[in-house]
Amino acid sequence: xxxxxxxxxxxxxxxxxxxxxxxxxxxxxxxxxxxxxxxxxxxxxxxxxxxxxxxxxxxxxxxxxxxxxxxxxxxxxxxxxxxxxxxxxxxxxxxxxxxxxxxxxxxxxxxxxxxxxxxxxxxxxxxxxxxxxxxxxxxxxxxxxxxxxxxxxxxxxxxxxxxxxxxxxxxxxxxxxxxxxxxxxxxxxxxxxxxxxxxxxxxxxxxxxxxxxxxxxxxxxxxxxxxxxxxxxxxxxxxxxxxxxxxxxxxxxxxxxxxxxxxxxxxxxxxxxxxxxxxxxxxxxxxxxxxxxxxxxxxxxxxxxxxxxxxxxxxxxxxxxxxxxxxxxxxxxxxxxxxxxxxxxxxxx
Numbered sequence: 056x057x058x059x060x061x062x063x064x065x066x067x068x069x070x071x072x073x074x075x076x077x078x079x080x081x082x083x084x085x086x087x088x089x090x091x092x093x094x095x096x097x098x099x100x101x102x103x104x105x106x107x108x109x110x111x112x113x114x115x116x117x118x119x120x121x122x123x124x125x126x127x128x129x130x131x132x133x134x135x136x137x138x139x140x141x142x143x144x145x146x147x148x149x150x151x152x153x154x155x156x157x158x159x160x161x162x163x164x165x166x167x168x169x170x171x172x173x174x175x176x177x178x179x180x181x182x183x184x185x186x187x188x189x190x191x192x193x194x195x196x197x198x199x200x201x202x203x204x205x206x207x208x209x210x211x212x213x214x215x216x217x218x219x220x221x222x223x224x225x226x227x228x229x230x231x232x233x234x235x236x237x238x239x240x241x242x243x244x245x246x247x248x249x250x251x252x253x254x255x256x257x258x259x260x261x262x263x264x265x266x267x268x269x270x271x272x273x274x275x276x277x278x279x280x281x282x283x284x285x286x287x288x289x290x291x292x293x294x295x296x297x298x299x300x301x302x303x304x305x306x307x308x309x310x311x312x313x314x315x316x317x318x319x320x321x322x323x324x325x326x327x328x329x330x331x332x333x334x335x336x337x338x339x340x341x342x343x344x345x346x347x348x349x350x351x352x353x354x355x356x357x358x359x360x361x362x363x364x365x366x367x368x369x370x371x372x373x374x375x376x377x378x379x380x381x382x383x384x385x386x387x388x389x390x391x392x393x394x395x396x397x398x399x400x401x402x403x404x
Contacts, residue, residue: 059240062287065197066179068279070206072268078145078168079109081203085166087143089114091136093156095121098148098172105147105170114141120152122308123301126187129158136163146201149173149222150308157183157199167201172210173218174274175309176226176282179204182290184298190373191302193290200286206279208272216262219274220351223254224313226278227344228293229285231320235330235382236288243287246280251337253277258351291381292374293319296390299373306360313353314360314400317345318393321403326383342404356400367394 069077082090091114094102099118106113117135121128132155136144146156147170154177156167161183169178181200184193211219230247233239254277260270296315300306321341324331338344349355358364371391396403 060238061240061242064283066201066286067203068179068206069203070276070279072208072272074205074207075105075108075170075210078105078170078205079112081168081205082109082112082143082145085143085168085202087141087166088112089139089141090143090145090168091132091139091141092116093120093132093144093146093152093159094118094148095151098152101147101172105145109145114139120146120148120155122151123186123191123305124151124154124158124184126158126185129155129162129185132159133162136165142166143168146170147172150175150177150225153177153201154183154185156201158185160201161196161199164198166203168203168205169201170205170207170210171275171278173214173222173309174211174226174278175222176229176278176285179279179282180286182285184302186302189303191298193298204279206275208268208275211271211275212266212268214265216265217352218309219261219265220258220348220353221309221313223258223274223278224316224348224353225309226281227251227254228297228312228316228319229281231316231331231334232291232293233281233284233288234333235323235327236291237380239288243284247284248333250277250280250284251333253280255337255347262351290379291319292322292379292383292385292390295374295379295381296370296394299370300357300362303373304362304366304370306357306362310354310360311357313348314355314357314397317341317348317403318397320344322385322389322393323381323383330382340404342402345402357394357398358400362398364398367391367398370394
């Protein structure tokens with residue numbers, strides 16, 4: 056018998072279509088009179104629209120969120136929060152904006168209301184990864200976990216299919232690693248299993264008809280499942296590699312997850328075959344996961360993301376520093392071989 060502990064779910068979740076309209080009441084429900092809206096430069100219009108919806112609750116818009124959460128941007132956002140008099144941040148967007156909101160909350164104690172617009176799945180976690188001086192540092196703390204997450208299916212209807220696919224594979228990686236995490240629990244395992252089948256069935260439908268609301272709802276629910284699972288379980292080799300390649304080499308976050316996932320899964324399979332049975336059931340194993348990703352048009356090669364083959368040795372060395380716990384032991388040689396396969400885009404198995 057395996058012992059386990061379930062810490063409980065602390066984040067309030069509002070899920071549906073048209074739920075963006077409920078953001079003002081969620082800010083007020085938390086007891087705040089002023090909230091700073093966060094967005095990326097490309098989503099400034101969405102941030103300004105949300106600020107208009109918030110009305111007198113809005114303390115302004117900070118639209119400088121950037122991939123991999125640079126510390127310099129976080130410090131500017133903290134200054135903007137303090138200057139505005141806001142005591143809450145409302146983050147609308149993908150992982151970049153959600154990461155910025157977490158960074159601000161960690162530094163100021165501000166509450167967070169998060170509105171995800173992709174499937175990347177960082178919104179339900181207590182994890183913050185920040186970049187500075189050519190590296191990425193990741194930490195976990197309950198103060199980082201958002202207080203409220205508002206999922207609005209309507210906000211995902213216009214999400215481009217390539218970003219849909221990559222962000223979904225990012226979320227799938229959360230679910231896969233949660234299946235064998237040493238601190239997993241039955242709730243995490245059930246949510247991860249549910250997410251795998253939801254994503255498997257929803258993404259081909261979305262590729263065929265991007266505005267299929269039911270398919271989008273299934274995918275968004277799967278993202279919530281994977282995000283919740285990651286928020287309660289330890290990360291392993293896959294996430295370590297994604298953090299290294301993003302923080303030290305500037306690779307795009309979701310696309311990097313998409314490429315690495317089948318290879319990291321195949322690497323861990325000999326040590327976690329029973330735990331990874333849901334992956335075999337849903338996709339036919341690591342090779343089947345690669346086939347599914349390929350059928351959706353996902354990126355398959357690190358080379359196509361801008362990583363030079365000459366960088367693989369350094370990436371492998373960095374990945375063996377400050378290791379994440381992993382079911383299969385690894386050294387730099389193991390990581391180097393995994394990265395070579397991912398760089399070339401070879402099908403696992």
